[in-house]
Amino acid sequence: MIHELNNPIIKHKLTQLRRKETPPKEFRTLVEELAMLLTYEAAQNFETHSAEIETPITACRAEVLDEEQFVVVPILRAGLAMAGGALKILPNAAVGHVGLYRDEKTFQPVEYLFKMPPRFAEKTLLVVDPMLATGGSASAALQMLKNHGASKIYFLCIVSAPRGIEKLAADHPDVEIYTAAIDEGLNEHCYIVPGLGDAGDRIFNTL
Numbered sequence: 169m170i171h172e173l174n175n176p177i178i179k180h181k182l183t184q185l186r187r188k189e190t191p192p193k194e195f196r197t198l199v200e201e202l203a204m205l206l207t208y209e210a211a212q213n214f215e216t217h218s219a220e221i222e223t224p225i226t227a228c229r230a231e232v233l234d235e236e237q238f239v240v241v242p243i244l245r246a247g248l249a250m251a252g253g254a255l256k257i258l259p260n261a262a263v264g265h266v267g268l269y270r271d272e273k274t275f276q277p278v279e280y281l282f283k284m285p286p287r288f289a290e291k292t293l294l295v296v297d298p299m300l301a302t303g304g305s306a307s308a309a310l311q312m313l314k315n316h317g318a319s320k321i322y323f324l325c326i327v328s329a330p331r332g333i334e335k336l337a338a339d340h341p342d343v344e345i346y347t348a349a350i351d352e353g354l355n356e357h358c359y360i361v362p363g364l365g366d367a368g369d370r371i372f373n374t375l
């Protein structure tokens with residue numbers, strides 16, 4: 169299921185991110201902030217348990233989230249800039265890395281790294297990548313994680329295209345998608361329109 173966030177703060181930050189004149193330092197900051205806000209929204213589904221604590225006034229029962237049950241999984245490269253934002257919300261989560269790039273001619277994902285922490289398959293995974301275009305990269309990353317037994321997965325992206333959303337809905341209907349925007353579509357190079365350009369290049373200043 170797709171959740172498009174309509175909060176004005178998110179829309180405003182996204183507008184700044186889209187502007188072609190936004191420099192790499194500000195771009196990275198905005199990606200991190202948007203990742204933080206997406207994680208906060210996804211967290212509405214997270215379960216807490218009740219624990220006995222003491223305030224300076226009295227003992228009481230209060231809700232606790234077991235942060236160690238979460239793994240943040242950036243899809244390299246661009247997802248790396250989102251990981252810091254997710255970790256601001258879940259500072260004690262583990263981090264795993266999936267390396268994929270999209271072949272420039274075929275637009276098919278090419279895998280080059282799969283490095284996950286111990287027992288990740290038992291945990292809740294937050295897979296982060298700023299762009300969901302054809303959906304090839306996200307679908308392949310989710311499949312790699314599922315092939316190792318993972319079953320509780322959220323996918324967080326900043327900009328998405330209908331084609332990518334449809335692919336994830338078909339390939340991974342169990343994965344909840346959180347996005348800051350659903351754009352019009354893709355151009356002939358499979359870039360999102362209007363989008364924000366090449367996220368990895370803008371984050372790492374490799375244009």
Ligand code: PRP
Nearest residue numbers: 245246269270300301302303304305368
């Ligand atoms: C970008 C982006 C996604 C992918 C989305 O990565 O970060 O991973 O493209 O496109 P898709 O939905 O059509 O697969 P890219 O391949 O540019 O690699 P990079 O992050 O290393 O720059």
Ligand code: URA
Nearest residue numbers: 301359360365366367
């Ligand atoms: N990858 C990007 O970085 N941007 C797009 O618009 C599509 C794929």
